[in-house]
Amino acid sequence: MRELTGPLRGAIVLWLAFWAAVHLYFAGGPFFEWAASLVHPGIERAMPFGGFGFPEPVEMRSLHLLVFTPPLFLLYPAFAKRSPQTRPSVFDWVWAVVSAAPHLWVFVNAAAVSDRMEYVDPFTPTMMAMGITCMVTMLEAIRRAVEPGLAWMVAGCLLYMATGHHWPGVLNTRVFTAPEIIEAAWLVPTAGGVYGPLTGIVATTIAVFILFGAFMQGSGTGRLFSNLGAAVAGRYTGGPAKVSVVTSGLFGTMSGSSVSNVITTGAMTIPLMVKVGYRPAVAGGIESAASVGGALMPPVMGAAAFVMAEITNIPYGDIIVAAAIGAVLYYFAILAAVHFEAKRAGMEPMPLKDIPAWREVLADAHLVIPIGLLVWLMTERWSGNYAAFWATIAMVGVSLLRARTRMGWRAILDSFYxxxxxxxxxxxxxxxxxxxxxxxxxxxxxxxxxxxIKETAGGSLGLLLVLVALTVLVLGLGIPTTPSYIIAAAIGVPTILELGRPLGVDLLQAHMFTFYFAVIADATPPVAAAAFAAAAIAKAGPTITSVHATRFGIAGFTVGFAFIYDPGIMLRGGVVAIAMATLIQVVALTLITSAYAGFLMRPMGVALRAALGAAGLFAAFGHVAPDEVRLLVGMVALGATALVQGMAGRARVA
Known part of the structure; x- marks a missing residue:
């Protein structure tokens, strides 16, 4: 991103901050309508968009893209080396102006767009010109500001629509005319395309949760999480690595973005890990493995979780409840891997001077109140955007309780920006x-x-799940988490539901499985956004960093399959079923992580590592056996190894 200066930077800051504030205003519609009614009962008719709350869907979606697309051409250079890095070029200004035209046209003609019959009413030459302009500018904006791989995928899909009638076998399609292609991609707001429901989710619910995360950061909640992580984990073996894991999990409640987590927490934890003995690539791998889990961590999960709520029609509160234990298990797996790695290498805790006192942690403890409010409102089935609106307002109010967290006008402006x-x-x-x-x-x-995929799986649910997981991981090579999840869910979820019907697999289980692997893909090689960001901080190779990220997070892959086979981790069933499913995963993850680390209580040889790994895999995936047998095998293997190694250690000391 460019480092703009002077009046242009100020103008863009004010532009982005203003429109972010407008999104917060839209989310608080019911409150503002109530407040205005106390002053004048009919005032809503004089308000913009004809009242309070979010505008009509097409208006809202086109406005969202209208105000946020043009700045991307001013903020992001076309080329990393050849383009000006401190100011936009003339061509950037042209791109910015042209990119606004199609969204402005739709916004002005929103009523006509909403009323037209898709594929029936004429697709006029003006619409064609605007649609082509939208496709070209959107692809360039994605290439610059998001990921070139996603731009290529979008372009490839449009090309496939144009040439699919020439392709053989199952890839063959009917003939699509140029107007049909552009209309399907651009102007079908009820089903998909640029102004479809996915854009609607981002423009409403996700936007307000992004605001909540920004205000959490602006109030000093990040400092609270950082200090809490250091106070909890810093005194133990491999302390900086454990601080990284705990802090990244807490930061995930704010951002839901793996790269953001890496940049925020990694700047502190990666140098500390290197200082106590971790190799740079290992330190970056630990940080990236921990950071990708932020999108799994309730209450503010990644954007894909809100998409899941929309396309499944499952309340977001139900999704965060179902995700809670799985997120904790993922971080448990990384903590276990880090612990065994640190023990094997004989690493030290953090220096005491770097560990904050508990009074320092408690000085910011009041900042958890808005998070608790958000969780409570969501469990009370408030709409996501209205709950996030009140949590954001509460964050500003609660910050005023202490001078060190008080948000002034500059902090509020920075949060909106x-x-x-x-x-x-x-x-x-x-x-x-x-x-x-x-x-x-x-x-x-x-x-x-x-x-x-179904034919390749041959009727085997287990093989189908492996294929879907691999599909999501491959999609993650070139596109971000949310688009990866959306595409994989469209392809894989119906087949998972079909083959999983005998086991009672339902819609939420299938989507949670797909979502889980879409998140993890951000840390798996060869292209891993989170690992690449961590590698830059660690000054290590990005590929080897992503390999280490996978190594530390790989045991957590079992949790994804547990959403299908052990639904107790989604808080389903009685207390016994939930406890049994969770305990099986804890034991399995401990065995698997200790096996590939080569350490439990003492270093282990190859044979013992293989035995523990096999026991862990059986506990995690041996679903043909009763749960009691899986747990017993895992606990016996773990207990027997710990007992033998403990006795050997005492004998050596004696």
């Missing part, structure tokens, strides 16, 4: 994902890919 800066690239990436989904649906590729 930070939120707008996050919303802008997300807006175009989700619009691009909408184009992909629209193309896959129109061409029938959703059904074709699902059929290919």
């Amino acid at each position: 930070s939120a707008g800066l996050t919303m802008a690239p997300l807006a175009v990436s989700i619009a691009g994902a909408g184009v992909v989904v629209s193309a896959l649906t129109a061409t029938g590729m959703v059904v074709a890919f699902g059929g290919i």
Whole structure:
């Protein structure tokens, strides 16, 4: 991103902050309507967009893209080396102005767009020109500000619609005319495309949660999480690594972004890990493995979780409840891996001078109140955007309780700007994902890919899950988490539900499985956004860093499958079923992480590592056996090894 200065930087800060504030105003519609009614009962008719709350869907989606797309061309250079790095070029200004035209046209003509019959009413030359302009500028914005791989995927889908009738076998499609392709990608707001439901989710619910995260950061909640992580884990073996894991999990409640987590927490934890003896690539791997889990951590999970709530029609409160134990298990697996690695290498805790006192932690403890309020409102089935609105307002109010956390006007402005800066690239990436989904649906590729995966699986649910997981991980090579999840869910979830029907697999289980692997893909090689960011801080190779990230997070892959086979971790069933499912995973993860670390209570040889690994895999995946048998095998293997190693250690001391 460019480092702009002077009046232009101030103008962009004010622009992004203003429109982020407008999104917060929209979310608080019911409150503002009530407050205004106390002053004048009919005042809502004089308000912008004809009342309080969010505008009509097409108006809202086009406005969202209208205000957030043009700044991307001013903030992000076209080329890393050849383009000006401190100011936009003339061509950047042209791109910015042209990119606004199609969204402005839709915004002005929103009523006509909403009323037109898709694929029936004429697609005029003006619409064609605007649609092509939108596709070109959106692809360039995605290439610059998000990920070139996603831009290529969107372009590839459009090309496939144009040439699919020439492709053989299951890839063959009907002939699509140029107007049909552009209409499907651009102007079908009820089903997909640029102004489809996915853009609607980002413009409403996700935008307000981004605001909440920005205000958490601005109030000093990040300092609270950082100090809490150091106070809890810093005194133990391999302290900085454990601080990284705990802190990244806490930061995940704010950002839901793996790269953001790496940049925020890694700047502190990676140098500390290197200082106590971790190799730079290992330190970066630990940080990136921990950071990707932020999108799994309730109450503010990644954008994909809100998409899940929309496309499944499952309340977001139910999703965060179902995700809670799985997120904790993921971080438990990384903590166990880090602990065994540190013990094997004989690493030291953090220096005492770097560990904050508990009074320092408690000085910011009041900042958890808005998080608790958000969780409570969500469990009370408030809409996500209205709950996040009140949590954001509460964050500002609670920050005033202590001088060290008090948010002045500058901190509030910075928080709005930070939120707008996050919303802008997300807006175009989700619009691009909408184009992909629209193309896959129109061409029938959703059904074709699902059929290919189902045929390859041969009726085996386990093999099908492996194939879907691999599909998501491959998609993660070139596109961000949310588009990856959207595309994989469209392809894989229907088949998972079909083959999982005998086991009672339901919609939420299938989507949680897909979502979990879409998140983890951010840390798996060869292209891993989180690992690449951590490698830059650690001054290590990005590929080897991503390999270490996978190594530390790989035991957590078992949790994804547990959503299907052990639904107790989704808080389903009685207390016994939930406890049994959770305990099986804890034992399995401990065995697997100790096996590949080569350490439990003492270093282990190859044979013992293989035995413990086999026992762990059986506990995690041996679903043909009763749960009691899986747990017993795991606990016996773990207990016997710990007992023998403990006795050997005492004998050596004696």
